Amino acid sequence: MPETVAVIGAGLVGCLAAVALAKRGYEVTLFDYRLDPRLATTQDRNLRSINLAISARGITSLEYVDKEISKRVLKDIIPMQGRMIHDLKGRQEAQKYGLFGECINSIDRGVLNNSLLDEVDNLENITLKFGHKLSQIKFTSAAKQTCVFTTDEVSTTEEYAFDFVLGCDGAYSSTRAQMQRELRMNFSQEYIDCCYIELYVPPAKEHNPEFNGKFAISPNHLHIWPRGNYMLIALANGDGSFTSTFFGPWSLVESLDTRSKIQDFLITNFPDAVEIIGLKQAVDAFESHPRGALMCVECSPYHLSQGRAIILGDAAHSMVPFYGQGMNCGFEDVRVLMQLLDKHSGNRAAAFEEYSYKRHIDLVSIIKLAKTNYKEMSHGVTSSLYLLRKKLDTLLGRALKDKWLPLYTMVSFRADIPYHKAIQIEQRQKRILAYLQAAIIAMTSLGGLGFYKLLRRALNNRR
Amino acid sequence: MPETVAVIGAGLVGCLAAVALAKRGYEVTLFDYRLDPRLATTQDRNLRSINLAISARGITSLEYVDKEISKRVLKDIIPMQGRMIHDLKGRQEAQKYGLFGECINSIDRGVLNNSLLDEVDNLENITLKFGHKLSQIKFTSAAKQTCVFTTDEVSTTEEYAFDFVLGCDGAYSSTRAQMQRELRMNFSQEYIDCCYIELYVPPAKEHNPEFNGKFAISPNHLHIWPRGNYMLIALANGDGSFTSTFFGPWSLVESLDTRSKIQDFLITNFPDAVEIIGLKQAVDAFESHPRGALMCVECSPYHLSQGRAIILGDAAHSMVPFYGQGMNCGFEDVRVLMQLLDKHSGNRAAAFEEYSYKRHIDLVSIIKLAKTNYKEMSHGVTSSLYLLRKKLDTLLGRALKDKWLPLYTMVSFRADIPYHKAIQIEQRQKRILAYLQAAIIAMTSLGGLGFYKLLRRALNNRR
Structure with missing residues (x-):
């Protein structure tokens, strides 16, 4: 008899985990409290999505689970080679992400989720149950974990027993809450x-020969309108549109409490964006779309003893979206857990234990990186000292290859370097960079401005 | 019509808050999920209590609410003038808490809770409802908050509407969980x-003339058997017994998995304690009593907008028991909130807002102090440098009075100094002490040991 598992949450991480477990021979039941999103109409959209950027960790993990599935679900991604910074006058300046042209990739969350659900449907040993809201888990000391669900029929409950439970039910995870009743879990949530x-940028009104005809601005960049403590971003969709998101302090958003204030604010700060969104549409969206909050969640450990339960994805480590790593990290969770199950020959108790013990430092690291990256994104690149250091970083990265790795490269393009290792390497390089920078400044003052100009030209030529 | 309030939790803080609000004219309903503890038999005891030490902040707050009530509920407290340190050979050494004989006071949690419930019964505008477990609060935007309870009858629910809700339902607060659904609350729990x-120390078997006849060891000290990363403590009860508590790392406790291991451990580490507890009783208790976990909870803010709800006591700030401040701080919450209601002439929205804003820094401060005090308690006073500094601290405190205040004095005996202020003052004094200490050591090495001996004698004479 195969072991049975309840995967709670049919979002991105839940679907991938279900597939990975099914392919290992587990009998999987995948539950979600929502109805099947593939049956939803446009009106059902929650208007709260932020487009995803899938990069090395996400792709590697998908391929690890199944190369063919990876190909199918990623067929519509749009590569983004860098940021496109929009200033107040509408001028655009491109900044590359990778040293050698590596890209991150824009994809709509809903589209990716639906493709993964299709893959779930293709597998015989996964049962998919929508409209099932987890209300309780009765953990027993070893054999069976009984999950209680409320279903759409008001006050109907259903109970199922499984060998173990895998919680992929997001930042407000019910699985986690049930586990907290069983074990001493450290936990924090911080808004x-x-x-x-x-917001929504429609496809170009007229044929735009510059960008495949249909896009109003380059689809191959992550667009940013950095304005200090607030910003606008936009990521391309396959149909020529962009999903755009405004980020700003609550007090600012709450102060824009009339249509005319919103209109003035948008025109003053994002004139070129307003032009492609449409003024009325921009003001409408800003006024009426739901306002999302951003929360970080950390916890530890991630599992219950005896291999009874474990949480992955946002349920274990919700992070702010500013490093584009939330989903990538969640997919990596799946890969790491599967590798540990292999290492321990399917001994769940040992695999879960090692997962909690080893994965924590990486999760804490990326949560922190994501939080600090808000400043870099929203402030744009301004100080000339910062620019000099950034250019040196790139120059050394290109010249020394694997011996010098910029942080962004390690996080986004090197799935083989764990997050915490990336931070360690970055710390060391930072010290060297500071030293080099000081040396350059000293030489510049000694040798006059000539040397500095020469160096700047050299650096610029390498871009 | 008076405003109506649901106080959730009839523990120490809930009872005091109910009394304080009732005396201000609010119509109070006090709910608790337990049955009336005054009807419980000895068998019902949960065997997990740690005796309380009530000190200035707790007493001042009780008196602030009602001087007569304070007198009645505190009539059986046993003053403790200091710690009594027990070494491995059973030798005892007293350390004073106050500079001028100030005491903290031992009281049994159950006894205090029952006296407060009696006071609640005396007030006409408090309705007391036991056996009511909060399951949901439907917060509406302004007027009425509907609280849903499950009662002892299985699957019966009762609903009541109130103007506002005051959550005093402890570290695992349901009120807090309900509020978290309504607002962006930062929250952390750390074990x-x-x-x-x-454990339990019975009254002296024979008449003990030294300690009022009935106590086996001094009732006027908080007894500590410090053993590095674990310890035993004991606080006196009115009947001649002591409530004693063992604290130690989980791995240590779990390693003591047979009666003979427990027996060896207790005899080796706490020989004199085992003698007064009784060997069999000590081993029985260690083996069979429930094992408690210690958790810190921090959150912010503490209230819902429009004066709809607020949390006090452990629900808002659970701390470890090592500074004896948990209940004192919870009582102080009540006083601070009442003073703010007065300041804002009963405008709850304004009072709650100011409470969240101002109280946070004090709560975070005492949570941190309590955590760091574990080390001081369990390691005892060992290093001679530490002892020198401690003596200087005491000496300066006695000589300079209000101009020099040891931290313990500020926290335990000075309700007029907020916790965060106490830490600030301590930081400044610490720098001065370090400087003085360095100077003394320098003078000692210059002037030979004669000076040091003279100084030590001077310091010792002042004790």
């Missing part, structure tokens, strides 16, 4: 003072 | 690696 609002 | 087990 950052930032509200987000989804 | 420390420490398990506690309640």
